[in-house]
Amino acid sequence: LAKTTQPISMDSYEGQEVNITCSHNNIATNDYITWYQQFPSQGPRFIIQGYKTKVTNEVASLFIPADRKSSTLSLPRVSLSDTAVYYCLVAPNSGNTPLVFGKGTRLSVIA
Amino acid sequence: GAVVSQHPSRVICKSGTSVKIECRSLDFQATTMFWYRQFPKQSLMLMATSNEGSKATYEQGVEKDKFLINHASLTLSTLTVTSAHPEDSSFYICSARDGAGDDEQYFGPGTRLTVT
Numbered sequence: 071l072a073k074t075t076q077p078i079s080m081d082s083y084e085g086q087e088v089n090i091t092c093s094h095n096n097i098a099t100n101d102y103i104t105w106y107q108q109f110p111s112q113g114p115r116f117i118i119q120g121y122k123t124k125v126t127n128e129v130a131s132l133f134i135p136a137d138r139k140s141s142t143l144s145l146p147r148v149s150l151s152d153t154a155v156y157y158c159l160v161a162p163n164s165g166n167t168p169l170v171f172g173k174g175t176r177l178s179v180i181a
Numbered sequence: 182g183a184v185v186s187q188h189p190s191r192v193i194c195k196s197g198t199s200v201k202i203e204c205r206s207l208d209f210q211a212t213t214m215f216w217y218r219q220f221p222k223q224s225l226m227l228m229a230t231s232n233e234g235s236k237a238t239y240e241q242g243v244e245k246d247k248f249l250i251n252h253a254s255l256t257l258s259t260l261t262v263t264s265a266h267p268e269d270s271s272f273y274i275c276s277a278r279d280g281a282g283d284d285e286q287y288f289g290p291g292t293r294l295t296v297t
Contacts, residue, residue: 106288113185113274113288114225157224166232168215169276169286171225 074158079176088145090175092158095139103134103141104169106157114157114171118143145177153179183209183279187289194265194296201261202292204275210255211277216248219272219291231258231275265296 075093082088094103102121106114118125120132120141131144145152157174161167184207194200204214212233217225229250230238237250249261258277262269276288 104286111272111291111293113187113276113291115288116285119285166213166230168227168230170227171217173224 074160074172076156076158076172076175078173079178081178081180082148083180084149085147088148088152088177088179090143090145090156090158090177091140092143093140094158094160097138097160098162100162101160102163103132103138104159104161105130105132105143106159108155108157108174117156119163148177148179150179150181153177183207183277183282183285183287185275185277185287185289187273187275187292189292190290191293192295194294196266196296197264199261199263200265200294201259202273202275202294204258204260204277204289206256206277206279206287209277209279209282211258211279212255214252214258214275214277215286216250216258216260217274217276219274225274228260233258262294265294267296270294270296 104119105117107117108114118130118132120134122134125132133142155174155176157171159169186205188203214231216228218228219225227240228243231250231252233252239245252258272291274291276286278286
């Protein structure tokens with residue numbers, strides 16, 4: 071499974087756009103990139119998934135360059151409630167493949 | 182989206198006793214479920230893959246005789262921590278993939294185990 075590297079922590083003020091970049095140099099052809107959010111004492115929550123180019127949903131955008139060796143999660147206009155740990159994962163999108171978590175990025179949103 | 186539940190959400194037990202944690206997929210069938218453990222300020226660590234109707238596959242360093250996994254139906258997997266010790270105190274999280282639906286992997290809310 072491809073290893074991922076993310077910043078350990080980030081700080082942001084409310085209302086700003088936050089971009090968290092993840093490196094996955096060894097991504098395989100059949101790997102997808104998935105981002106999860108985790109609040110303290112809760113299970114991870116799916117945010118967004120993509121394979122290439124750009125994906126957008128109601129909570130975030132995911133930018134993936136052509137070489138797919140990195141990806142950037144973009145959170146528009148963060149609020150205090152977005153304070154959480156964000157994990158970038160790379161794995162095939164098949165039922166029997168577990169998700170292996172890296173250290174994640176601890177985002178702190180400040181008023 | 183699909184929902185995965187865990188029971189109990191929180192449990193305190195005495196050292197030497199066993200504790201069972203249930204993981205259920207509420208509105209989908211999951212032939213495969215996964216169990217993770219998370220210590221404070223750390224990431225999730227995969228413990229084992231639970232396969233319906235067959236033996237679980239454990240990650241290196243996880244004792245299969247200590248962490249018993251049973252996946253007797255397509256909606257239920259159980260993790261039993263046997264002869265628990267204080268160092269087993271952790272946050273246990275299960276997940277399941279809705280292979281017949283959107284194929285996303287859904288996580289349960291976690292179970293906080295405290296061994297005294």
